[in-house]
Amino acid sequence: MLQVNDIDVFYGSIQALKKISLEVKPGNIVTLIGANGAGKSTTLKTISGLLRPKNGSISFKGREISKTSPNKIVGMGISQVPEGRRVFPSMTVMENLKMGAYLRNDKQGIVSDLNAVFDRFPRLQERIKQMAGTLSGGEQQMLAMGRALMARPELLLMDEPSMGLAPLLVKEIFDIISFINSTGTTIFLVEQNAHMALSIANYAYVIETGKIVLSGPAQDLINSEEVKKAYMGG
Amino acid sequence: MFLQQLLNGITLGSTYALIALGYTMVYGIVQLINFAHGEIYMFGAAVGLFLVTVAGFSLVPALLGAMTFCMLLGVLVEKIAYRPLRGKSSRLSALISAIGVSIFLSTFMLLIAGPNTRRYPEVVNPTTYHIGSLQLSSMQIIILLVAALLMIGLNLMIQKTRLGMAMRATSEDLEAAYLMGIDVDRIISLTFAIGSALAGAGGVMVGIYYNAVFPYMGTMVGLKAFSAAVLGGIGSVPGAMLGGITLGILEIMGVAYISSSFKDAIAFGILIIVLLIRPQGLLGKKISKKV
Numbered sequence: 001m002l003q004v005n006d007i008d009v010f011y012g013s014i015q016a017l018k019k020i021s022l023e024v025k026p027g028n029i030v031t032l033i034g035a036n037g038a039g040k041s042t043t044l045k046t047i048s049g050l051l052r053p054k055n056g057s058i059s060f061k062g063r064e065i066s067k068t069s070p071n072k073i074v075g076m077g078i079s080q081v082p083e084g085r086r087v088f089p090s091m092t093v094m095e096n097l098k099m100g101a102y103l104r105n106d107k108q109g110i111v112s113d114l115n116a117v118f119d120r121f122p123r124l125q126e127r128i129k130q131m132a133g134t135l136s137g138g139e140q141q142m143l144a145m146g147r148a149l150m151a152r153p154e155l156l157l158m159d160e161p162s163m164g165l166a167p168l169l170v171k172e173i174f175d176i177i178s179f180i181n182s183t184g185t186t187i188f189l190v191e192q193n194a195h196m197a198l199s200i201a202n203y204a205y206v207i208e209t210g211k212i213v214l215s216g217p218a219q220d221l222i223n224s225e226e227v228k229k230a231y232m233g234g
Numbered sequence: 235m236f237l238q239q240l241l242n243g244i245t246l247g248s249t250y251a252l253i254a255l256g257y258t259m260v261y262g263i264v265q266l267i268n269f270a271h272g273e274i275y276m277f278g279a280a281v282g283l284f285l286v287t288v289a290g291f292s293l294v295p296a297l298l299g300a301m302t303f304c305m306l307l308g309v310l311v312e313k314i315a316y317r318p319l320r321g322k323s324s325r326l327s328a329l330i331s332a333i334g335v336s337i338f339l340s341t342f343m344l345l346i347a348g349p350n351t352r353r354y355p356e357v358v359n360p361t362t363y364h365i366g367s368l369q370l371s372s373m374q375i376i377i378l379l380v381a382a383l384l385m386i387g388l389n390l391m392i393q394k395t396r397l398g399m400a401m402r403a404t405s406e407d408l409e410a411a412y413l414m415g416i417d418v419d420r421i422i423s424l425t426f427a428i429g430s431a432l433a434g435a436g437g438v439m440v441g442i443y444y445n446a447v448f449p450y451m452g453t454m455v456g457l458k459a460f461s462a463a464v465l466g467g468i469g470s471v472p473g474a475m476l477g478g479i480t481l482g483i484l485e486i487m488g489v490a491y492i493s494s495s496f497k498d499a500i501a502f503g504i505l506i507i508v509l510l511i512r513p514q515g516l517l518g519k520k521i522s523k524k525v
Protein backbone atom coordinates (compact mmCIF):
# COMPACT_ATOMS: atom_id res chain seq x y z
CA MET A 1 0.00 0.00 0.00
CA LEU A 2 2.76 2.42 1.03
CA GLN A 3 6.24 1.99 -0.34
CA VAL A 4 9.12 4.22 0.71
CA ASN A 5 12.27 3.72 -1.33
CA ASP A 6 15.69 5.05 -0.39
CA ILE A 7 14.62 8.52 0.71
CA ASP A 8 17.12 11.14 1.85
CA VAL A 9 15.68 14.06 3.80
CA PHE A 10 17.59 17.17 4.86
CA TYR A 11 17.00 20.06 7.22
CA GLY A 12 19.15 22.67 5.54
CA SER A 13 22.51 20.95 5.29
CA ILE A 14 21.82 18.41 8.02
CA GLN A 15 20.73 15.03 6.76
CA ALA A 16 17.98 13.60 8.97
CA LEU A 17 17.07 10.50 6.93
CA LYS A 18 19.61 8.37 5.07
CA LYS A 19 18.30 6.03 2.40
CA ILE A 20 15.23 4.99 4.37
CA SER A 21 13.15 2.25 2.78
CA LEU A 22 10.08 0.65 4.22
CA GLU A 23 6.79 -0.88 3.26
CA VAL A 24 3.33 -0.90 4.78
CA LYS A 25 1.06 -3.68 3.55
CA PRO A 26 -2.70 -3.12 3.44
CA GLY A 27 -4.57 -4.13 6.58
CA ASN A 28 -1.46 -4.27 8.73
CA ILE A 29 -0.16 -2.35 11.69
CA VAL A 30 3.44 -1.48 10.96
CA THR A 31 5.53 0.25 13.56
CA LEU A 32 8.68 2.34 13.40
CA ILE A 33 10.52 2.47 16.69
CA GLY A 34 13.58 4.43 17.70
CA ALA A 35 15.07 6.79 20.25
CA ASN A 36 14.73 10.57 20.50
CA GLY A 37 15.99 12.33 17.41
CA ALA A 38 16.29 9.15 15.36
CA GLY A 39 14.15 10.56 12.55
CA LYS A 40 10.72 9.06 13.22
CA SER A 41 8.71 12.28 12.95
CA THR A 42 10.76 13.31 9.94
CA THR A 43 9.74 10.08 8.23
CA LEU A 44 6.04 10.70 8.88
CA LYS A 45 6.23 14.33 7.82
CA THR A 46 7.87 13.29 4.59
CA ILE A 47 5.18 10.72 3.86
CA SER A 48 2.50 13.39 4.51
CA GLY A 49 4.24 15.79 2.14
CA LEU A 50 5.22 18.37 4.77
CA LEU A 51 8.87 17.68 3.95
CA ARG A 52 10.31 16.79 0.56
CA PRO A 53 12.83 14.00 0.11
CA LYS A 54 15.92 15.05 -1.82
CA ASN A 55 16.30 11.59 -3.32
CA GLY A 56 14.18 8.50 -3.40
CA SER A 57 10.51 7.85 -3.96
CA ILE A 58 7.32 7.33 -2.00
CA SER A 59 4.39 5.57 -3.57
CA PHE A 60 0.91 5.06 -2.20
CA LYS A 61 -1.36 2.53 -3.88
CA GLY A 62 0.99 2.58 -6.84
CA ARG A 63 1.07 6.36 -7.26
CA GLU A 64 4.15 8.47 -6.68
CA ILE A 65 3.43 11.03 -3.94
CA SER A 66 6.84 12.45 -3.05
CA LYS A 67 6.05 15.65 -4.94
CA THR A 68 2.33 15.81 -4.16
CA SER A 69 1.12 18.67 -1.93
CA PRO A 70 0.17 17.68 1.63
CA ASN A 71 -3.51 18.55 1.23
CA LYS A 72 -3.79 16.32 -1.84
CA ILE A 73 -2.11 13.47 0.02
CA VAL A 74 -4.88 13.67 2.63
CA GLY A 75 -7.38 13.49 -0.21
CA MET A 76 -5.71 10.32 -1.49
CA GLY A 77 -6.38 8.61 1.83
CA ILE A 78 -3.44 9.24 4.16
CA SER A 79 -4.15 11.00 7.47
CA GLN A 80 -1.77 11.74 10.27
CA VAL A 81 -2.10 12.11 14.02
CA PRO A 82 0.93 14.34 14.55
CA GLU A 83 3.37 14.33 17.42
CA GLY A 84 2.10 16.42 20.33
CA ARG A 85 -1.56 16.11 19.17
CA ARG A 86 -1.60 19.50 17.42
CA VAL A 87 -5.33 20.04 17.95
CA PHE A 88 -6.58 23.55 17.11
CA PRO A 89 -6.57 25.00 20.63
CA SER A 90 -9.05 27.87 20.20
CA MET A 91 -11.53 25.81 18.25
CA THR A 92 -14.14 23.62 19.89
CA VAL A 93 -13.97 19.85 19.99
CA MET A 94 -16.75 19.73 17.41
CA GLU A 95 -14.98 22.19 15.11
CA ASN A 96 -11.77 20.18 15.36
CA LEU A 97 -13.63 17.05 14.32
CA LYS A 98 -15.27 18.92 11.44
CA MET A 99 -11.87 20.07 10.25
CA GLY A 100 -10.88 16.42 10.07
CA ALA A 101 -13.67 15.92 7.53
CA TYR A 102 -12.67 19.07 5.62
CA LEU A 103 -12.33 17.37 2.24
CA ARG A 104 -15.53 15.38 2.43
CA ASN A 105 -19.00 16.42 1.30
CA ASP A 106 -20.94 13.26 2.04
CA LYS A 107 -23.05 14.74 4.85
CA GLN A 108 -24.54 11.43 5.95
CA GLY A 109 -21.20 9.67 5.98
CA ILE A 110 -19.76 12.48 8.10
CA VAL A 111 -22.60 12.21 10.61
CA SER A 112 -22.20 8.47 10.92
CA ASP A 113 -18.42 8.77 11.30
CA LEU A 114 -18.94 11.45 13.93
CA ASN A 115 -21.17 9.04 15.85
CA ALA A 116 -18.57 6.32 15.48
CA VAL A 117 -15.93 8.66 16.95
CA PHE A 118 -18.24 9.48 19.87
CA ASP A 119 -18.89 5.77 20.45
CA ARG A 120 -15.16 5.24 20.57
CA PHE A 121 -14.41 8.34 22.64
CA PRO A 122 -17.47 9.17 24.79
CA ARG A 123 -15.46 11.82 26.64
CA LEU A 124 -15.30 13.86 23.45
CA GLN A 125 -19.06 13.85 23.09
CA GLU A 126 -19.47 15.29 26.57
CA ARG A 127 -17.16 18.13 25.59
CA ILE A 128 -18.19 19.05 22.06
CA LYS A 129 -18.42 22.77 22.88
CA GLN A 130 -15.22 22.91 24.93
CA MET A 131 -12.14 24.60 23.46
CA ALA A 132 -9.67 21.91 22.45
CA GLY A 133 -6.83 23.76 24.18
CA THR A 134 -8.52 23.24 27.55
CA LEU A 135 -8.75 19.44 27.21
CA SER A 136 -6.42 17.19 29.21
CA GLY A 137 -3.50 15.58 27.40
CA GLY A 138 -5.32 12.26 27.09
CA GLU A 139 -8.47 13.92 25.81
CA GLN A 140 -6.42 15.88 23.27
CA GLN A 141 -4.88 12.64 22.05
CA MET A 142 -8.36 11.18 21.61
CA LEU A 143 -9.45 14.31 19.77
CA ALA A 144 -6.42 14.18 17.48
CA MET A 145 -7.22 10.54 16.70
CA GLY A 146 -10.91 11.23 16.20
CA ARG A 147 -10.08 14.16 13.97
CA ALA A 148 -7.82 12.05 11.77
CA LEU A 149 -10.49 9.32 11.56
CA MET A 150 -13.02 11.88 10.36
CA ALA A 151 -11.12 11.96 7.08
CA ARG A 152 -11.94 8.25 6.75
CA PRO A 153 -8.32 7.42 5.85
CA GLU A 154 -7.11 4.21 4.29
CA LEU A 155 -3.74 4.68 5.91
CA LEU A 156 -3.42 6.29 9.33
CA LEU A 157 -0.02 7.62 10.39
CA MET A 158 0.41 8.04 14.14
CA ASP A 159 3.32 9.82 15.79
CA GLU A 160 3.92 8.70 19.38
CA PRO A 161 0.29 8.56 20.52
CA SER A 162 1.37 7.33 23.96
CA MET A 163 3.64 10.28 24.66
CA GLY A 164 3.07 11.78 28.09
CA LEU A 165 0.11 9.61 29.02
CA ALA A 166 -0.42 7.57 32.19
CA PRO A 167 0.09 3.78 31.76
CA LEU A 168 -3.62 3.02 32.02
CA LEU A 169 -4.41 5.51 29.29
CA VAL A 170 -1.59 4.19 27.13
CA LYS A 171 -3.19 0.77 27.30
CA GLU A 172 -6.54 2.28 26.31
CA ILE A 173 -5.03 4.16 23.37
CA PHE A 174 -3.29 1.03 22.08
CA ASP A 175 -6.54 -0.96 22.39
CA ILE A 176 -8.22 1.71 20.31
CA ILE A 177 -5.46 1.57 17.70
CA SER A 178 -6.01 -2.19 17.40
CA PHE A 179 -9.71 -1.62 17.10
CA ILE A 180 -9.29 1.02 14.37
CA ASN A 181 -7.11 -1.45 12.51
CA SER A 182 -9.71 -4.18 12.88
CA THR A 183 -12.23 -1.96 11.09
CA GLY A 184 -10.04 -1.99 8.01
CA THR A 185 -7.71 0.98 8.44
CA THR A 186 -4.05 0.31 7.78
CA ILE A 187 -1.79 1.84 10.42
CA PHE A 188 1.78 3.07 10.42
CA LEU A 189 2.69 3.73 14.03
CA VAL A 190 5.73 5.61 15.26
CA GLU A 191 6.62 4.89 18.89
CA GLN A 192 9.28 5.06 21.55
CA ASN A 193 7.23 2.70 23.65
CA ALA A 194 8.68 -0.30 21.81
CA HIS A 195 7.04 -2.95 23.94
CA MET A 196 3.51 -1.68 23.44
CA ALA A 197 4.04 -0.96 19.77
CA LEU A 198 5.52 -4.38 19.03
CA SER A 199 2.72 -6.10 20.93
CA ILE A 200 0.06 -4.82 18.52
CA ALA A 201 2.06 -4.58 15.27
CA ASN A 202 2.47 -7.09 12.47
CA TYR A 203 5.75 -5.77 11.24
CA ALA A 204 8.38 -3.42 12.65
CA TYR A 205 11.31 -1.25 11.67
CA VAL A 206 13.96 0.11 13.99
CA ILE A 207 15.51 3.47 13.15
CA GLU A 208 18.75 4.88 14.54
CA THR A 209 20.17 8.28 13.56
CA GLY A 210 18.32 8.37 10.29
CA LYS A 211 18.94 4.79 9.20
CA ILE A 212 16.86 1.64 9.39
CA VAL A 213 19.02 -0.76 11.37
CA LEU A 214 16.65 -3.65 11.88
CA SER A 215 13.33 -4.88 10.56
CA GLY A 216 11.17 -7.95 10.74
CA PRO A 217 7.88 -9.38 11.98
CA ALA A 218 6.98 -7.69 15.28
CA GLN A 219 6.94 -11.04 17.11
CA ASP A 220 10.54 -11.70 16.13
CA LEU A 221 11.67 -8.25 17.24
CA ILE A 222 9.99 -8.59 20.64
CA ASN A 223 12.21 -11.56 21.31
CA SER A 224 15.34 -10.09 19.80
CA GLU A 225 18.11 -9.44 22.33
CA GLU A 226 19.16 -6.31 20.48
CA VAL A 227 15.74 -4.68 20.72
CA LYS A 228 15.27 -5.75 24.33
CA LYS A 229 18.54 -4.18 25.31
CA ALA A 230 18.13 -0.93 23.44
CA TYR A 231 14.42 -0.17 23.72
CA MET A 232 12.84 -2.19 26.48
CA GLY A 233 15.25 -1.61 29.32
CA GLY A 234 16.99 -5.00 29.03
CA MET B 235 -19.82 67.60 23.66
CA PHE B 236 -18.26 64.43 25.04
CA LEU B 237 -20.86 62.20 23.41
CA GLN B 238 -20.39 64.05 20.13
CA GLN B 239 -16.63 63.44 20.26
CA LEU B 240 -17.21 59.83 21.17
CA LEU B 241 -19.41 59.44 18.11
CA ASN B 242 -16.84 61.09 15.87
CA GLY B 243 -14.16 58.87 17.39
CA ILE B 244 -16.16 55.74 16.72
CA THR B 245 -16.67 56.83 13.12
CA LEU B 246 -12.97 57.38 12.54
CA GLY B 247 -12.15 54.27 14.53
CA SER B 248 -14.41 52.03 12.49
CA THR B 249 -12.39 52.94 9.38
CA TYR B 250 -9.17 52.08 11.26
CA ALA B 251 -10.83 48.83 12.27
CA LEU B 252 -11.61 47.91 8.66
CA ILE B 253 -7.96 48.40 7.73
CA ALA B 254 -6.59 46.82 10.91
CA LEU B 255 -8.49 43.61 10.08
CA GLY B 256 -6.29 43.03 7.04
CA TYR B 257 -3.10 43.41 9.07
CA THR B 258 -4.28 41.10 11.79
CA MET B 259 -5.68 38.35 9.55
CA VAL B 260 -2.56 38.20 7.42
CA TYR B 261 -0.32 38.26 10.45
CA GLY B 262 -2.40 35.55 12.10
CA ILE B 263 -1.77 33.19 9.22
CA VAL B 264 1.68 33.94 7.84
CA GLN B 265 3.21 36.07 10.63
CA LEU B 266 3.94 38.81 8.12
CA ILE B 267 3.38 42.51 8.70
CA ASN B 268 2.02 43.39 5.30
CA PHE B 269 3.47 46.86 4.89
CA ALA B 270 1.78 47.21 1.52
CA HIS B 271 -1.65 47.10 3.15
CA GLY B 272 -1.82 50.91 3.58
CA GLU B 273 -1.22 51.27 -0.15
CA ILE B 274 -4.05 48.86 -0.90
CA TYR B 275 -6.25 51.21 1.12
CA MET B 276 -4.91 54.16 -0.91
CA PHE B 277 -5.73 52.31 -4.13
CA GLY B 278 -9.24 51.74 -2.79
CA ALA B 279 -9.69 55.49 -2.34
CA ALA B 280 -8.22 56.21 -5.78
CA VAL B 281 -10.19 53.57 -7.67
CA GLY B 282 -13.37 54.71 -5.93
CA LEU B 283 -12.63 58.28 -7.00
CA PHE B 284 -11.95 57.16 -10.55
CA LEU B 285 -15.21 55.22 -10.70
CA VAL B 286 -17.19 58.16 -9.36
CA THR B 287 -15.62 60.90 -11.48
CA VAL B 288 -14.70 59.14 -14.72
CA ALA B 289 -17.21 56.32 -14.88
CA GLY B 290 -19.99 58.24 -13.18
CA PHE B 291 -20.74 55.56 -10.60
CA SER B 292 -22.77 56.32 -7.51
CA LEU B 293 -21.49 55.48 -4.04
CA VAL B 294 -22.48 51.83 -3.66
CA PRO B 295 -21.25 50.59 -7.07
CA ALA B 296 -18.06 52.63 -6.63
CA LEU B 297 -17.55 51.06 -3.21
CA LEU B 298 -18.07 47.56 -4.59
CA GLY B 299 -15.84 48.29 -7.56
CA ALA B 300 -13.01 49.57 -5.37
CA MET B 301 -13.36 46.58 -3.05
CA THR B 302 -13.14 44.17 -5.97
CA PHE B 303 -10.13 45.95 -7.40
CA CYS B 304 -8.33 45.89 -4.04
CA MET B 305 -9.21 42.24 -3.56
CA LEU B 306 -7.49 41.38 -6.83
CA LEU B 307 -4.56 43.67 -6.09
CA GLY B 308 -4.05 42.11 -2.66
CA VAL B 309 -4.14 38.58 -4.05
CA LEU B 310 -1.71 39.57 -6.80
CA VAL B 311 0.74 41.17 -4.35
CA GLU B 312 0.72 38.00 -2.26
CA LYS B 313 1.30 35.78 -5.29
CA ILE B 314 4.12 37.87 -6.72
CA ALA B 315 5.89 39.28 -3.71
CA TYR B 316 5.29 36.96 -0.75
CA ARG B 317 4.48 33.45 -1.94
CA PRO B 318 7.81 32.83 -3.70
CA LEU B 319 9.61 33.63 -0.45
CA ARG B 320 7.43 31.52 1.82
CA GLY B 321 9.20 28.66 3.50
CA LYS B 322 12.37 29.31 1.51
CA SER B 323 13.73 32.41 3.17
CA SER B 324 13.47 34.19 6.49
CA ARG B 325 10.51 36.25 7.69
CA LEU B 326 12.74 39.27 7.38
CA SER B 327 13.00 38.86 3.60
CA ALA B 328 9.22 38.79 3.33
CA LEU B 329 9.07 41.95 5.43
CA ILE B 330 11.57 43.70 3.15
CA SER B 331 9.56 42.53 0.16
CA ALA B 332 6.44 44.04 1.74
CA ILE B 333 8.19 47.38 2.22
CA GLY B 334 9.28 47.21 -1.42
CA VAL B 335 5.71 46.60 -2.60
CA SER B 336 4.50 49.48 -0.44
CA ILE B 337 6.99 51.90 -2.03
CA PHE B 338 6.27 50.54 -5.49
CA LEU B 339 2.52 51.00 -5.17
CA SER B 340 2.63 54.56 -3.83
CA THR B 341 5.24 55.59 -6.41
CA PHE B 342 3.22 53.97 -9.15
CA MET B 343 0.19 56.02 -8.12
CA LEU B 344 2.33 59.15 -8.00
CA LEU B 345 3.40 58.41 -11.55
CA ILE B 346 -0.05 57.90 -13.00
CA ALA B 347 -2.03 60.42 -10.94
CA GLY B 348 0.49 63.03 -9.88
CA PRO B 349 1.19 64.33 -6.38
CA ASN B 350 -1.87 66.53 -6.01
CA THR B 351 -4.59 65.90 -3.54
CA ARG B 352 -7.82 65.10 -5.34
CA ARG B 353 -11.31 65.39 -4.00
CA TYR B 354 -14.45 63.35 -4.34
CA PRO B 355 -17.39 65.17 -5.89
CA GLU B 356 -20.55 65.18 -3.82
CA VAL B 357 -21.60 61.53 -3.76
CA VAL B 358 -23.93 61.74 -0.79
CA ASN B 359 -26.31 64.50 0.20
CA PRO B 360 -24.43 66.43 2.88
CA THR B 361 -27.34 66.30 5.31
CA THR B 362 -26.76 66.62 9.02
CA TYR B 363 -29.12 64.86 11.37
CA HIS B 364 -29.73 65.98 14.95
CA ILE B 365 -30.41 63.53 17.71
CA GLY B 366 -30.81 65.61 20.85
CA SER B 367 -27.62 67.61 20.95
CA LEU B 368 -25.77 65.07 18.79
CA GLN B 369 -24.94 65.82 15.19
CA LEU B 370 -24.56 63.05 12.69
CA SER B 371 -23.69 63.64 9.06
CA SER B 372 -25.01 61.39 6.33
CA MET B 373 -21.46 60.25 5.53
CA GLN B 374 -20.90 59.32 9.18
CA ILE B 375 -24.03 57.20 9.07
CA ILE B 376 -22.83 55.51 5.91
CA ILE B 377 -19.39 54.80 7.39
CA LEU B 378 -20.88 53.36 10.58
CA LEU B 379 -23.41 51.27 8.67
CA VAL B 380 -21.00 49.92 6.06
CA ALA B 381 -18.30 49.18 8.63
CA ALA B 382 -20.77 47.41 10.90
CA LEU B 383 -22.19 45.42 8.02
CA LEU B 384 -18.76 44.33 6.78
CA MET B 385 -17.55 43.37 10.23
CA ILE B 386 -20.69 41.40 11.06
CA GLY B 387 -20.39 39.67 7.70
CA LEU B 388 -16.75 38.85 8.32
CA ASN B 389 -17.52 37.43 11.74
CA LEU B 390 -20.29 35.23 10.40
CA MET B 391 -18.00 34.03 7.65
CA ILE B 392 -15.16 33.20 10.02
CA GLN B 393 -17.34 31.59 12.67
CA LYS B 394 -19.87 29.69 10.60
CA THR B 395 -18.60 28.76 7.16
CA ARG B 396 -16.34 25.91 6.19
CA LEU B 397 -13.79 28.28 4.65
CA GLY B 398 -13.94 30.53 7.70
CA MET B 399 -13.19 27.56 9.91
CA ALA B 400 -10.31 26.62 7.63
CA MET B 401 -8.96 30.16 8.00
CA ARG B 402 -9.06 29.87 11.77
CA ALA B 403 -7.46 26.45 11.69
CA THR B 404 -4.68 27.67 9.40
CA SER B 405 -3.96 30.63 11.63
CA GLU B 406 -3.85 28.40 14.70
CA ASP B 407 -1.55 25.75 13.27
CA LEU B 408 -0.50 25.88 9.65
CA GLU B 409 1.09 22.43 9.57
CA ALA B 410 -1.88 20.77 11.23
CA ALA B 411 -4.13 22.57 8.73
CA TYR B 412 -2.23 20.89 5.90
CA LEU B 413 -2.83 17.54 7.61
CA MET B 414 -6.59 18.20 7.48
CA GLY B 415 -6.36 18.47 3.71
CA ILE B 416 -6.72 22.25 3.74
CA ASP B 417 -5.21 23.91 0.67
CA VAL B 418 -3.23 26.37 2.75
CA ASP B 419 -2.09 28.48 -0.23
CA ARG B 420 -5.69 29.01 -1.17
CA ILE B 421 -6.61 30.02 2.37
CA ILE B 422 -3.75 32.52 2.39
CA SER B 423 -5.01 33.99 -0.91
CA LEU B 424 -8.49 34.21 0.54
CA THR B 425 -7.16 36.00 3.60
CA PHE B 426 -5.39 38.58 1.46
CA ALA B 427 -8.52 38.96 -0.67
CA ILE B 428 -10.80 39.65 2.29
CA GLY B 429 -8.37 41.93 4.11
CA SER B 430 -7.69 43.94 0.95
CA ALA B 431 -11.37 44.32 0.09
CA LEU B 432 -12.04 45.68 3.59
CA ALA B 433 -9.15 48.14 3.24
CA GLY B 434 -10.55 49.20 -0.14
CA ALA B 435 -13.92 49.95 1.46
CA GLY B 436 -12.11 51.96 4.15
CA GLY B 437 -10.23 53.89 1.47
CA VAL B 438 -13.34 54.97 -0.38
CA MET B 439 -15.15 56.03 2.77
CA VAL B 440 -12.23 57.93 4.29
CA GLY B 441 -11.56 59.53 0.89
CA ILE B 442 -15.09 60.88 0.88
CA TYR B 443 -15.26 61.74 4.60
CA TYR B 444 -12.03 63.71 4.69
CA ASN B 445 -12.32 64.69 1.05
CA ALA B 446 -8.71 64.00 0.22
CA VAL B 447 -7.09 61.35 -1.97
CA PHE B 448 -3.33 61.38 -2.62
CA PRO B 449 -0.59 58.81 -3.31
CA TYR B 450 0.88 58.78 0.20
CA MET B 451 -2.41 58.76 2.10
CA GLY B 452 -1.83 55.10 2.98
CA THR B 453 1.35 55.65 4.95
CA MET B 454 0.03 57.28 8.11
CA VAL B 455 -3.32 55.50 8.10
CA GLY B 456 -1.54 52.20 7.49
CA LEU B 457 0.70 52.82 10.48
CA LYS B 458 -2.27 53.72 12.64
CA ALA B 459 -4.32 50.73 11.55
CA PHE B 460 -1.35 48.47 12.17
CA SER B 461 -0.97 49.97 15.64
CA ALA B 462 -4.67 49.43 16.17
CA ALA B 463 -4.20 45.77 15.29
CA VAL B 464 -1.33 45.51 17.78
CA LEU B 465 -3.36 47.36 20.40
CA GLY B 466 -6.22 44.88 19.98
CA GLY B 467 -3.83 41.91 19.95
CA ILE B 468 -2.25 41.07 16.61
CA GLY B 469 -3.81 37.97 15.09
CA SER B 470 -7.13 38.53 16.84
CA VAL B 471 -10.06 39.57 14.63
CA PRO B 472 -12.26 41.01 17.41
CA GLY B 473 -9.05 42.62 18.70
CA ALA B 474 -8.55 44.53 15.44
CA MET B 475 -12.11 45.81 15.61
CA LEU B 476 -11.78 46.91 19.23
CA GLY B 477 -8.27 48.28 18.69
CA GLY B 478 -9.36 50.33 15.67
CA ILE B 479 -12.32 51.89 17.43
CA THR B 480 -10.26 52.55 20.57
CA LEU B 481 -7.55 54.29 18.57
CA GLY B 482 -10.13 56.40 16.73
CA ILE B 483 -11.69 57.52 20.01
CA LEU B 484 -8.30 58.29 21.55
CA GLU B 485 -7.31 60.36 18.57
CA ILE B 486 -10.50 62.43 18.48
CA MET B 487 -10.51 62.91 22.26
CA GLY B 488 -6.88 64.01 22.11
CA VAL B 489 -7.76 66.63 19.56
CA ALA B 490 -10.85 67.77 21.41
CA TYR B 491 -9.50 67.98 24.92
CA ILE B 492 -5.75 68.42 24.60
CA SER B 493 -4.37 69.74 21.36
CA SER B 494 -4.79 69.01 17.70
CA SER B 495 -1.11 69.38 16.95
CA PHE B 496 -0.35 66.50 19.32
CA LYS B 497 -3.16 64.24 18.16
CA ASP B 498 -0.97 61.42 16.84
CA ALA B 499 1.48 61.72 19.73
CA ILE B 500 -1.34 61.37 22.21
CA ALA B 501 -2.92 58.41 20.49
CA PHE B 502 0.40 56.61 20.12
CA GLY B 503 1.48 57.55 23.64
CA ILE B 504 -1.57 55.87 25.11
CA LEU B 505 -1.00 52.92 22.84
CA ILE B 506 2.52 52.49 24.21
CA ILE B 507 1.22 52.62 27.76
CA VAL B 508 -1.43 49.99 27.05
CA LEU B 509 1.15 47.71 25.47
CA LEU B 510 3.52 48.15 28.40
CA ILE B 511 0.77 46.94 30.70
CA ARG B 512 -0.62 44.28 28.33
CA PRO B 513 2.07 43.29 25.81
CA GLN B 514 -0.25 40.84 24.08
CA GLY B 515 -2.77 43.62 23.33
CA LEU B 516 -6.32 44.04 24.58
CA LEU B 517 -7.74 40.76 23.27
CA GLY B 518 -4.54 39.00 22.27
CA LYS B 519 -3.58 35.67 23.67
CA LYS B 520 -0.45 35.40 25.74
CA ILE B 521 2.31 34.93 23.24
CA SER B 522 2.79 31.20 23.20
CA LYS B 523 5.77 29.43 21.84
CA LYS B 524 5.08 27.72 18.55
CA VAL B 525 6.33 24.16 18.38
Ligand SMILES: Nc1ncnc2c1ncn2[C@@H]1O[C@H](COP(=O)(O)OP(=O)(O)OP(=O)(O)O)[C@@H](O)[C@H]1O
Pocket residue numbers: 011014016034035036037038039040041042043083192
Ligand atom coordinates in the same frame (compact mmCIF):
# COMPACT_ATOMS: atom_id res chain seq x y z
N1 LIG C 1 12.97 21.69 11.85
C1 LIG C 1 14.17 21.11 12.03
N2 LIG C 1 15.31 21.75 11.70
C2 LIG C 1 16.52 21.16 11.85
N3 LIG C 1 16.69 19.93 12.33
C3 LIG C 1 15.59 19.23 12.67
C4 LIG C 1 14.28 19.79 12.54
N4 LIG C 1 13.39 18.87 12.96
C5 LIG C 1 14.11 17.79 13.34
N5 LIG C 1 15.44 18.00 13.16
C6 LIG C 1 16.52 17.06 13.45
O1 LIG C 1 16.30 15.89 12.71
C7 LIG C 1 16.58 14.73 13.50
C8 LIG C 1 15.36 13.83 13.53
O2 LIG C 1 14.30 14.48 14.20
P1 LIG C 1 12.87 13.83 14.39
O3 LIG C 1 11.98 14.88 14.93
O4 LIG C 1 12.47 13.17 13.15
O5 LIG C 1 13.16 12.75 15.51
P2 LIG C 1 12.17 11.76 16.25
O6 LIG C 1 12.67 10.39 15.99
O7 LIG C 1 10.79 12.05 15.90
O8 LIG C 1 12.45 12.12 17.77
P3 LIG C 1 11.43 12.20 19.02
O9 LIG C 1 11.23 10.82 19.50
O10 LIG C 1 12.18 13.02 20.03
O11 LIG C 1 10.18 12.84 18.54
C9 LIG C 1 17.01 15.24 14.85
O12 LIG C 1 18.41 15.21 14.91
C10 LIG C 1 16.51 16.64 14.90
O13 LIG C 1 17.34 17.46 15.67
Ligand SMILES: [Mg+2]
Pocket residue numbers: 040041042083159
Ligand atom coordinates in the same frame (compact mmCIF):
# COMPACT_ATOMS: atom_id res chain seq x y z
MG1 LIG D 1 9.22 12.76 16.86
